[in-house]
Amino acid sequence: MPSAVQQDPGPARMRRSLGVKDGVAIAASSTAATTSIGIGMGTLAAYTGRQTPALLLLAFLPILGIALAYARLNRTEPNCGSGYTWVGRSIGPWPGFLTGWVVLVGNVIFMAYTGAVTGSVVLQFLNKLGLYSVLGLQLDPSSTGISTAVGLVALVAVTVTAITGVRAATRMQMWLLIFEYAVLLTFCGYALFAGDQPFSLSWLNPLDIGSPQALAQGMVLAVFFYWGWDAAFSVNEETRSSSDAARGGLIALVAMLGLFLVGALAFQRVMSTEELIRNGPQALTFLGSKLAPEPWASLPLAALMCSAFASLQSSVIPTARGALAMARDRTLGPVWQRVHPRYGSPAVGTLLIMAVAALLAVLAVGIPKLNDMILTAVNSIGLTVALYYGLTALACAVRFRDSLRGGAVRALRDVVVPAASALTLFGLGAYLVWDYATMTDHFEASPDNGWFMLALPALFVLLGLAAAAWAKWVRRAPYFRTGRGTDADAITLPMDADGAPLPSPSKG
Secondary structure, three states, rough: OOOOOOOOOOOOOOOOOOOOOOOHHHHHHHHHHHHHHHHHHHHHHHHHHHHHHHHHHHHHHHHHHHHHHHHHHHHHOOOOOHHHHHHHHHHHHHHHHHHHHHHEEEHHHHHHHHHHHHHHHHHHHHHHHOOOEEEEEEEOOOOOHHHHHHHHHHHHHHHHHHHHHHHHHHHHHHHHHHHHHHHHHHHHHHHHHHHOOOOHHHHHHHHOOOOHHHHHHHHHOOOOHOOHHHHHHHHHHEOOOOOHHHHHHHHHHHHHHHHHHHHHHHHHHOEEEEEHHHHHHHHHHHHHHHHHOOOOHHHHHHHHHHHHHHHHHHHHHHHHHHHHHHHHHHOOOOOHEOOOOOOOOOOOHHHHHHHHHHHHHHHHHHEHHHHHHHHHHHOOOOOOOHHHHHHHHHHHHHHHHHHOOHHHHHHHHHHHHHHHHHHHHHHHHHHHHHHHHOOOOOOOOOOOOHHHHHHHHHHHHHHHHHHHHHHHHHHOHHHHHHHOOOOOOOOOOOOOOOOOEEEOOOOO
């Protein structure tokens, strides 16, 4: 037996100890509401102005349809591969592989920019303590370069934790989540009553959004806001029944809608659109300073820091785990399924993913302002998430198309709603691709440049197709003959040092 690798002991069933409450907690943590609200409301306001609450309501509808499709597929075929497995079987191995690929790529991009966000929040804390420079270096929270440098240190730290101490870390994440939401609801709830900006019913009217381009761009950003609820469906091997995972994901999704609406309305009651856009990723900190004196004004910043660290930490684990599942189908190389002999974790894959995320973060330093980097990353992730959500919903409609002959309710639930949700996301994506392709006539590494915004997700998809071709014709993966992933109860997922299953994918 090689000293650095533990050989696969063979098929093993996971401990089915999780219930609905666990699924809710996993999905809620993954969606990272505090981070999305804290750094994303200004980005949404740049496109939709005072109609951000309306946009979040509108975007919820296709996302709810996607969630219902996930629940239906999960009842039939619970599998940690989720979309990768379901799309491969229902539509074909090429779109199935692409679904798994964009999930991995999306998580890596998320880690890259979340590292910079985490660094920015740490720098904001240092500024609060009166520390504005070190050895002549300005500790500017809006600087991509210095924020990325601090974030890389955080990325290394959480990667080590992901390999060696996951169980303790996830217990702490639960308490951090409670703290985050308590602070968020307290301040946003108070802002709804104490804010001096007059409320208008037009805030809830999507027809008042300025242009189709603004609507489409805002919808894709809102898809990113909701992204993460599907983490509940990736722990099928640990849940007592597949319906527990489905209920957990759906309950968390509805809860996120409530949090996002409260956050959006609270921000607009306290800040003008110009203030919201200008403060960008520091908007939550600005909210705290307007509503309370110190030290209470720093509580929202503390909540954002907790959320940012949790997001970064919990993104490292699912990416390596997803790569492990694909490697067992031989659609990815064997390096991704190497297990540490002591900790029982996919250590090599985790380190590789950290390295790729760190490289992307360093490359993004070419975008001088953190707010611009966030906008670029979120747009790229939003398009790829819309792609794999749409493919998964389409897989549901294809697999259960016979329900069209089984009654109106079944047809609506199993085919019509998933298909309509998929087509909505595909339509939004296609419109944005056309808009990006025609908005500029030259290439520039800037979030205002359409070719640059289009090049990133296009590159991810092209790399995915190249990786799929290699898996099919070089590795000769059986997945490309059958479209079927490894059965859920046959797959051996990593265990920690105590022999317990590693935690599920999450966004924070």
